[in-house]
Amino acid sequence: xxxxxxTWRNWGRSASVRPMRVERPRSPEGVQxxxxxxxxxxxxxxAVGAGHSFTGIAVAPGVLLELDDLQGLVSADAATGLVTxxxxxxxxxxxxxxxxxGLAMENLGDIDRQSIAGAISTGTHGTGTGFGGIATQVRGxxxxxxxxxxxxxxxxxxxxxxxxxxxxxxxxxxxxxxTLQCVPAFVLHAVDAPVALDEVLPDIHERADAADHLEFYxxxxxxxxxxxxxxxxPESTRRHPVPLVxxxxxxxxxxxxVFGAFCAVSRVIPxxxxxxxxxxxxxxxxxxxxxxxxxxxxxxxNVRFREMEYALPAENLVSAFEELQRLIVDRGWRIEFxxxxxxxxxxxxxxxxxxxxxxxxxxxHRYWRADPREYFDAVEQIMLRHDGRPHWGKLHSxxxxxxxxxxxxxxxxxxxxxxxxxxxxxxxxxxERILGx
Ligand SMILES: Cc1cc2nc3c(=O)[nH]c(=O)nc-3n(C[C@H](O)[C@H](O)[C@H](O)COP(=O)(O)OP(=O)(O)OC[C@H]3O[C@@H](n4cnc5c(N)ncnc54)[C@H](O)[C@@H]3O)c2cc1C
Numbered sequence: 001x002x003x004x005x006x007t008w009r010n011w012g013r014s015a016s017v018r019p020m021r022v023e024r025p026r027s028p029e030g031v032q033x034x035x036x037x038x039x040x041x042x043x044x045x046x047a048v049g050a051g052h053s054f055t056g057i058a059v060a061p062g063v064l065l066e067l068d069d070l071q072g073l074v075s076a077d078a079a080t081g082l083v084t085x086x087x088x089x090x091x092x093x094x095x096x097x098x099x100x101x102g103l104a105m106e107n108l109g110d111i112d113r114q115s116i117a118g119a120i121s122t123g124t125h126g127t128g129t130g131f132g133g134i135a136t137q138v139r140g141x142x143x144x145x146x147x148x149x150x151x152x153x154x155x156x157x158x159x160x161x162x163x164x165x166x167x168x169x170x171x172x173x174x175x176x177x178x179t180l181q182c183v184p185a186f187v188l189h190a191v192d193a194p195v196a197l198d199e200v201l202p203d204i205h206e207r208a209d210a211a212d213h214l215e216f217y218x219x220x221x222x223x224x225x226x227x228x229x230x231x232x233x234p235e236s237t238r239r240h241p242v243p244l245v246x247x248x249x250x251x252x253x254x255x256x257x258v259f260g261a262f263c264a265v266s267r268v269i270p271x272x273x274x275x276x277x278x279x280x281x282x283x284x285x286x287x288x289x290x291x292x293x294x295x296x297x298x299x300x301x302n303v304r305f306r307e308m309e310y311a312l313p314a315e316n317l318v319s320a321f322e323e324l325q326r327l328i329v330d331r332g333w334r335i336e337f338x339x340x341x342x343x344x345x346x347x348x349x350x351x352x353x354x355x356x357x358x359x360x361x362x363x364x365h366r367y368w369r370a371d372p373r374e375y376f377d378a379v380e381q382i383m384l385r386h387d388g389r390p391h392w393g394k395l396h397s398x399x400x401x402x403x404x405x406x407x408x409x410x411x412x413x414x415x416x417x418x419x420x421x422x423x424x425x426x427x428x429x430x431x432e433r434i435l436g437x
Contacts, residue, residue, distance in 0.1 A: 001066065008064060010051040011113075012306050013368050014395065019064035026069040028086075028142065028150070028176035035174060036148035038063040039425055046426055047174045049118025050090065052111075053393035054307055056430035057122065057169060065174060067115060074177055076101040081182045082139060087117035087175040095294045102235070103182040107131045107213075108297040110340075117175040122393035123167045123353050125361070126297060127215040127342035129208045129314075132354060135166045136347045140179035143172060146425040154179060164409070164416045167351040169392055171431050172420045187237050188213070188230040188296040192287040200225040201318050208343045208360075213297070215342045218321075219281055220328050220335040221274035226285035230296060241291040254284060256302040263303055263367040266336045273334035305337055308376045308395045309363035310388035311353035314343065317360035320386040324362065327378055335375065337365035350409035353389045363394070392434075400436040 002008045002022045009016040020043060025031045031047075038045035044062035051058060067088025074084040078101045085094070091105075091112035098104060107126045114124060116134075120141075125133030140154025143165070151173065153161045165172055200207065200216060208214045213230040242250070259280075266273050289296070312320055321341065328335055340363040344354040353359060364379050366372035376395055383390075389406050390396030404410040414435060421427075424437075 001068065002064060008048070008051070008060070010053060010058065012052075012054045012304060014054050014306055015056040015059050017059045017061050017064075019060050020062050022064045022066060024066045024069050028070070028144070031065065031067075031070070031174050031176050032144050032148055032150070034063060034065055035144045035146070035425070039146065039148065039423075044425060044427055045174070046170060046428060047087070047117065049088065049115030049121075050113050052114050052118065053122055054395045055393060056428065057393060057434075058118070059428050059430060061428060067117070070176065073097045076103065076182075078102055081184070082179055083182045084140075084177055084179045085116050087115065087178055089116050090114065091116060091119060092298075095292070098182060098185070102185050104185040104293050105134070105180065106137050106183045107134070108294060109134070110297075110299055111301055112294065112298045116178050116180075118393075120166055120178060121168050121170050121175070123349075123351065123391065124393065125342070125344050125354070126213070127344070127361075128211075128213040129343045129358065130212065130345055132345050132347040132349075133352060135349055135352060137180045137182070138162075138166045138178060139181050141165065141175050142177040143168075143175055143420075145173040146421040146423060150176075151420075161416065163348055164350045164413055167349055167392070169351065169431065169435070171417050171426055171435060173426060185235045186293050187233050187235060187239060187290055188293050189233055189237075189290045190228065190230045190288065190296050192226065192228050192285055194224045194281055194285045195227050197223050197225050200227065201321065204318060204341075205314065215340065217285075217338040217340050219277040219338045220325075220333075221277045222281045224281040226281060226338075232293075233290070237290060239290050239292070240288075241295065242287065242289045250284070250287075251300050256300065260303040263336050264369070266334070267367070267369055270334040273336050277336075304368035305365045306368055306372045306376075306395060307363055307365045308372070308379065309340075309361055309391040310380070310383035310386075310396075311344070311359040311361050311391070312383065312386050312388050314358040314360045316386040316388075317341070317362070320362060320382055320388070323382045323386075324364075324379060327382065331378070333375060335364075336367055336370070339364055350413050351392070351407060353391060355407065355409070361391075363391075399433055403434055
């Protein structure tokens, strides 16, 4: 919560602002009043979710709308699977809201701290060659636009705007409700296994297509991929969750406690990074368990980091990944955080990183106290040569002109923005860079 007169900071501590005013509307009408008041005073206004974007996309120098009081279920229909949530609803609250309706979200990213509106606005995704990002689950949304009016967009009203408005980057208005197509609740059988990289890479696409969900982590300075493979099963399947104590040791002690201490020490003694990474892949990354989908898909991330992630045409994955491996060796860098590789199906959303092409994602991370620029800049050049598109919520250096070349519907989005927000009431400096003035 941002105190009046206080400073707002994002999770990765890579963006901050002292807004002129902070408001916490409790209803869609409250959002409407706040937008109208800001416009009347000539102030910009911006909704933030959980502040989990690494870029300045959520920075609100004028009026900051915190939507923490705009959470909850508006409606759920077990027969159709259509679920409407208030826009500020955090993803980790959704399973409890859907439980009695027997429904679940079709897929999730790595964490569930985000708000539903923030997650869809930046194209948040998980993994699975048969699944799109969270925005592809959206069947409707309600916006407060710059003129202070409600605009409903769904299959029956203003349907032609839906593919453009879902990944709206916070540039089109304030989302107050989101309607999702949910699926019957399901469980996932998960197998985590370290596999030699030179075994995984040659048939990575066959492996990804054969699994419902596949991703892998590569710790630089090792030759091992920590693979995570998940199979969807009916909810009635007998569960074998990770035992509580083991889960606590894996997530709290190893993945966060020990890893956090290692990251802090590695700042002073970088030479410990290669041996620690080799030890990590020997001691972690093995397991087999079956549990509710959200418990398997989502992890806790307490060690702060900064991230850059690019979506590539799936067929460019291996070449880009191998170039990244060579880069780290050639430059003699010691990289403490793993590289993550995921997949998504092609979709037709205008600003989706997977728009029009089956995609593979490569994400690079650095500890938040380390300077990521040299590493990220060099990796970005590799990704751009491989026709990459940057994640809208993660660090990158592209401008509107470069993004236009990468998205066939970019100018349609700009035209929609010009129509819904001609005065840039919802603008900020980051949006000016990536969309133009
Ligand atoms: C630890 C961590 C793990 C992550 N894991 C993944 C992952 O697995 N997959 C992935 O794809 N991404 C991942 N991300 C990125 C993250 O999902 C996105 O940046 C997402 O946008 C964050 O949601 P948020 O609620 O924090 O939104 P914010 O960062 O607060 O806002 C993001 C954008 O949405 C806009 N917005 C928010 N609410 C509204 C609203 N009501 N109306 C209009 N616009 C709105 C903001 O103005 C801003 O433009 C991760 C980030 C972190 C820090």
